[in-house]
Amino acid sequence: MKQHPLCTDTEHAANVLDLAIPVQVKQEWAELQTRRHFLGRAGKVLGWAAAASLLGDRALLGDNYPAAGAAGGDLLKLTNFAPKAKRAIYLFMSGGPSQVDLWDYKPNLAAQFDKDLPDSVRGSQQLTGMTTGQARFPIAPSHWGFKRYGQSGAWVSDLMPNMGRIVDDLTIVKSTNTEAINHEPAIMLMNTGNMNAGKPCLGSWLAYGLGSMNDNLPTFMVLQTKLNTAENNQPVSSRLWSSGFLSSEYAGVGLRSSGDPVLYLTDPNGVDREVRRKMLDAVNEINRQTYEELGDPETNSRIAQYEMAYRMQSSVPELADLSKEPQSTWDLYGPDAKEPGTFAYNCLMARRLAERGVRFTQVYKRGWDMHDNVTKILPIICQETDRGCYALVTDLKQRGMLDDTLVIWAGEFGRTVYSQGGLSQDNYGRDHHPRCYTTWMAGGGVRPGITYGETDDYSYNVVKDPVTVRDFNATILHCLGIDHNKLTYKFQGLDQKLTGPVPASVVPGLLA
Amino acid sequence: MAERALRILPQKKSTRIAWAASLGLSLLLLSLPWLVRLDGHPHADWQQFLGRFHPLAVHLPNGLLVLLPLLEVAGSMRPALREAAGFVLALALASCLVAVSLGFLLAYGGGDAGTGVTRHLWGGVVLTIVVLMCLLARPHRYAQGAGYAYPVLLACMLIALVWTADQGGSLTHGSNYLTQYMPAGMKRVLALGAVPSASFYARHIHPILDANCANCHGDGQAKGGLRMDSYELLMKGGQDGPVIVAGSSSKSILFQRITLPPDHKQFMPAEGKPPLQSEEIAWLKAWIDQGASPTLTKLLGVTIREELPAAHIEPVGDYSALMPEIQKMEQGQGAKLKQVSANPSDGMILFTVDAASTFGDAQLAQFQKFAPYIVEAELGRTAVTDASFDTLKQFTHLRALHLEETKVTGAGLPRLASLSQLSYLNLSGTQVTAASAASLNAIKSLRQVYLYNTPAQPAPAASRAPQPKEKNAP
Numbered sequence: 001m002k003q004h005p006l007c008t009d010t011e012h013a014a015n016v017l018d019l020a021i022p023v024q025v026k027q028e029w030a031e032l033q034t035r036r037h038f039l040g041r042a043g044k045v046l047g048w049a050a051a052a053s054l055l056g057d058r059a060l061l062g063d064n065y066p067a068a069g070a071a072g073g074d075l076l077k078l079t080n081f082a083p084k085a086k087r088a089i090y091l092f093m094s095g096g097p098s099q100v101d102l103w104d105y106k107p108n109l110a111a112q113f114d115k116d117l118p119d120s121v122r123g124s125q126q127l128t129g130m131t132t133g134q135a136r137f138p139i140a141p142s143h144w145g146f147k148r149y150g151q152s153g154a155w156v157s158d159l160m161p162n163m164g165r166i167v168d169d170l171t172i173v174k175s176t177n178t179e180a181i182n183h184e185p186a187i188m189l190m191n192t193g194n195m196n197a198g199k200p201c202l203g204s205w206l207a208y209g210l211g212s213m214n215d216n217l218p219t220f221m222v223l224q225t226k227l228n229t230a231e232n233n234q235p236v237s238s239r240l241w242s243s244g245f246l247s248s249e250y251a252g253v254g255l256r257s258s259g260d261p262v263l264y265l266t267d268p269n270g271v272d273r274e275v276r277r278k279m280l281d282a283v284n285e286i287n288r289q290t291y292e293e294l295g296d297p298e299t300n301s302r303i304a305q306y307e308m309a310y311r312m313q314s315s316v317p318e319l320a321d322l323s324k325e326p327q328s329t330w331d332l333y334g335p336d337a338k339e340p341g342t343f344a345y346n347c348l349m350a351r352r353l354a355e356r357g358v359r360f361t362q363v364y365k366r367g368w369d370m371h372d373n374v375t376k377i378l379p380i381i382c383q384e385t386d387r388g389c390y391a392l393v394t395d396l397k398q399r400g401m402l403d404d405t406l407v408i409w410a411g412e413f414g415r416t417v418y419s420q421g422g423l424s425q426d427n428y429g430r431d432h433h434p435r436c437y438t439t440w441m442a443g444g445g446v447r448p449g450i451t452y453g454e455t456d457d458y459s460y461n462v463v464k465d466p467v468t469v470r471d472f473n474a475t476i477l478h479c480l481g482i483d484h485n486k487l488t489y490k491f492q493g494l495d496q497k498l499t500g501p502v503p504a505s506v507v508p509g510l511l512a
Numbered sequence: 513m514a515e516r517a518l519r520i521l522p523q524k525k526s527t528r529i530a531w532a533a534s535l536g537l538s539l540l541l542l543s544l545p546w547l548v549r550l551d552g553h554p555h556a557d558w559q560q561f562l563g564r565f566h567p568l569a570v571h572l573p574n575g576l577l578v579l580l581p582l583l584e585v586a587g588s589m590r591p592a593l594r595e596a597a598g599f600v601l602a603l604a605l606a607s608c609l610v611a612v613s614l615g616f617l618l619a620y621g622g623g624d625a626g627t628g629v630t631r632h633l634w635g636g637v638v639l640t641i642v643v644l645m646c647l648l649a650r651p652h653r654y655a656q657g658a659g660y661a662y663p664v665l666l667a668c669m670l671i672a673l674v675w676t677a678d679q680g681g682s683l684t685h686g687s688n689y690l691t692q693y694m695p696a697g698m699k700r701v702l703a704l705g706a707v708p709s710a711s712f713y714a715r716h717i718h719p720i721l722d723a724n725c726a727n728c729h730g731d732g733q734a735k736g737g738l739r740m741d742s743y744e745l746l747m748k749g750g751q752d753g754p755v756i757v758a759g760s761s762s763k764s765i766l767f768q769r770i771t772l773p774p775d776h777k778q779f780m781p782a783e784g785k786p787p788l789q790s791e792e793i794a795w796l797k798a799w800i801d802q803g804a805s806p807t808l809t810k811l812l813g814v815t816i817r818e819e820l821p822a823a824h825i826e827p828v829g830d831y832s833a834l835m836p837e838i839q840k841m842e843q844g845q846g847a848k849l850k851q852v853s854a855n856p857s858d859g860m861i862l863f864t865v866d867a868a869s870t871f872g873d874a875q876l877a878q879f880q881k882f883a884p885y886i887v888e889a890e891l892g893r894t895a896v897t898d899a900s901f902d903t904l905k906q907f908t909h910l911r912a913l914h915l916e917e918t919k920v921t922g923a924g925l926p927r928l929a930s931l932s933q934l935s936y937l938n939l940s941g942t943q944v945t946a947a948s949a950a951s952l953n954a955i956k957s958l959r960q961v962y963l964y965n966t967p968a969q970p971a972p973a974a975s976r977a978p979q980p981k982e983k984n985a986p
Contacts, residue, residue: 079852079853079854080853080854081853081854081855081858082852082853082855082858083852083853148812151810151812153812211850213848213863213865214863214865214866215846215866216866326965328965355892355893356865357863357865357866398940398962398964399916399938399940399962399964400914400916400936400938400940400960400962400964403936403960404912481853
């Protein structure tokens with residue numbers, strides 16, 4: 001039985017409070033604590049003790065998850081209500097895709113080429129340092145045409161002909177908006193619900209809340225797309241799939257885009273699987289003794305990770321072996337998918353991970369940060385991603401997996417309707433735009449074939465049905481059967497949660 | 513016989529006056545609808561102002577008239593109650609007259625016309641006259657013990673009351689108000705319910721108009737001469753001409769008036785009824801703009817979710833006593849049995865992905881004991897065969913069954929027929945043929961069946977070029 005972090009704490013609290021333990025044992029236990037452990041725990045212990053005497057046993061465990069052993073080991077991992085989606089695939093478009101050029105069709109802009117954006121639209125907004133010094137804010141209509149597709153009649157840019165084919169499966173959100181205007185805080189906010197680093201990300205919360213469906217693979221996996229130097233790339237760091245204050249078991253496990261998917265997973269020369277097993281048993285025994293002495297839950301996480309790595313020695317090669325994929329797969333995902341690390345390859349890999357019971361897969365695609373040269377770069381990145389997104393949704397649908405898999409496509413913000421730098425008939429740039437941007441979801445729990453929210457004539461402000469990042473994340477959790485107010489973890493005196501302390505709400509208009 | 517009839521004729525002078533007055537009042541009431549005809553045009557505002565108190569005032573005689581027979585019956589045991597009945601009857605008559613007057617003002621002032629209003633009006637008139645007759649007949653019953661005229665009149669009064677009240681209720685709340693949420697079984701017995709039709713008008717537009725407009729513009733009332741309860745009448749329009757211009761929602765009066773600001777005098781639905789929802793307005797707009805056709809089944813730009821009723825979900829029973837066994841089972845073979853949610857009655861899911869290659873029919877058979885508690889079975893890529901259907905058919909609460917890329921063939925599928933809750937079945941990558949998949953039609957609860965990469969798969973439609981519906985020059 002895996003130990004739940006919360007329960008580990010209460011166990012210690014109970015040990016210290018138990019008067020039957022001889023004094024010297026308690027002293028020994030106390031001496032073994034490091035200063036940090038001691039200070040960290042002492043407060044908690046006193047707090048637990050006070051709470052326990054006031055409220056009784058149940059209070060320690062909270063009402064969101066039943067007590068360990070109440071009805072059996074793994075019951076700590078439960079959704080709050082029957083979920084629509086069992087797993088999710090998050091296609092993260094780092095850099096801020098331009099909603100003006102991709103989804104948010106504004107036919108009236110064509111007539112306003114190079115006219116100044118009215119001050120009333122911008123209001124008192126503080127811009128980034130990159131455009132705040134500009135003398136004027138000339139409107140840059142999209143260089144590309146749009147077409148309506150499907151029964152839903154959604155408008156999609158000519159840059160994404162494949163996406164047009166699946167609009168009836170998408171839930172397009174035109175009114176997503178964020179508080180952050182620069183990459184790092186904005187991307188942290190999208191991923192962890194907080195602009196400051198250090199909080200657990202969405203995938204970690206899901207791994208913590210839902211647990212694993214397949215013990216042979218990590219619950220949360222991350223696929224990075226190979227860098228394309230023709231695009232304007234912003235860094236993506238492992239902070240984004242960190243488990244923060246949750247146990248490191250819940251952190252995302254990355255697959256490398258080239259070479260071995262996971263380093264050092266193959267047995268070194270001269271070491272066979274049996275030797276490896278014996279070595280692990282010995283290491284685990286040492287770790288177990290350390291845990292018994294110090295009681296640091298991270299030691300248990302380490303044991304679990306060694307065991308996971310051992311099981312991944314056989315599961316990952318099977319996962320990465322695409323030789324059994326039929327020709328129809330390659331017809332669907334396109335020729336790029338044969339090359340590891342491309343976006344199409346990662347989309348295919350995300351489907352394979354979903355088939356193998358991985359709860360949450362996050363695919364990162366960088367390069368959307370187009371401060372200049374939009375007309376040259378945007379077609380390149382759309383060419384790279386359009387087919388993969390289309391193929392993934394289509395593939396999940398034909399295999400009957402879209403019913404219980406939620407696909408999410410989002411960046412950290414949108415881009416301005418006005419041009420950054422020079423505007424010509426052939427080219428323009430676009431700055432960061434937090435006030436509105438377009439995202440989409442598809443699959444388990446969300447309502448297909450709708451466009452939610454409206455923006456003004458300049459794709460600048462949300463005029464109807466705004467969706468904040470908090471609401472967006474609350475809605476994702478809802479689709480997976482989790483009440484965002486109940487998935488909490490006590491840390492630094494707060495019941496921490498993904499959506500943070502500011503009230504968030506599930507968006508009913510997005511739900512099936 | 514003649515003598516007996518004579519006995520109930522007025523003997524005293526005061527009684528004769530009462531009879532004469534009653535006769536006059538009755539004639540006045542009966543001729544009222546002829547004297548002042550309901551012409552469907554609104555009239556003075558003061559009439560509407562007073563008229564709108566009708567729904568308020570009408571409940572007093574309702575209550576009193578139901579109370580009256582109760583008092584008369586109870587009066588046979590307690591004479592004091594019988595005395596009270598006389599007062600109640602007089603009061604009921606007075607309140608009837610008030611309610612009828614106000615009702616007439618409401619109909620005439622508000623420009624109501626139509627069979628529903630007319631029926632309700634006549635009901636009110638007849639009821640009032642019957643009450644008047646009750647008042648005349650009552651003294652004879654008790655003073656002279658004369659016949660059964662009074663009880664018979666009371667019975668007539670009750671019938672008239674129920675019928676008139678039902679007519680009035682239908683005007684206010686709609687004719688399906690009482691039956692809308694009636695249990696389906698009861699509806700079937702009473703043979704209620706609409707004939708389904710495939711057109712967009714029949715499935716989506718008519719229900720919107722029926723729910724929001726037809727109370728005032730329908731069979732019951734036809735305000736402004738407009739009826740919206742059938743396609744032909746809707747397109748015919750009202751006394752000011754057509755309300756729908758096919759192909760142009762902006763030129764259609766109907767659309768203009770439902771999209772005014774809700775506090776506008778011309779806004780529809782009027783009288784403070786809730787405005788249409790934005791989705792309903794969007795459907796109406798698309799329907800009018802695309803020709804207001806009675807037969808078109810799909811509209812561009814409108815996606816409406818399949819209205820198949822959600823599969824009936826039955827909660828599973830209590831399995832807490834089996835938990836130790838479930839855990840032991842998991843440790844033994846690697847397959848997992850997990851609760852769907854914190855609510856045990858949501859059932860359990862069987863996960864086998866960890867042990868897929870070694871999980872076969874024998875392993876599945878070991879879960880037989882937990883069969884009624886399993887709502888979803890993930891058996892994709894396992895070693896199960898057709899023999900597994902004998903176990904699976906005992907999973908009585910199964911809602912989703914994954915058998916993708918297994919060795920099952922179509923031969924076993926008929927054995928799933930007993931799974932009355934099964935709504936999802938994934939047979940992708942198996943050898944199921946179209947002929948054998950046909951047996952699945954027997955499972956009425958099925959909503960999704962996946963046959964990707966099987967001999968049963970319909971011809972591939974994936975290689976189509978993207979087909980934009982509407983072009984737009986950049």
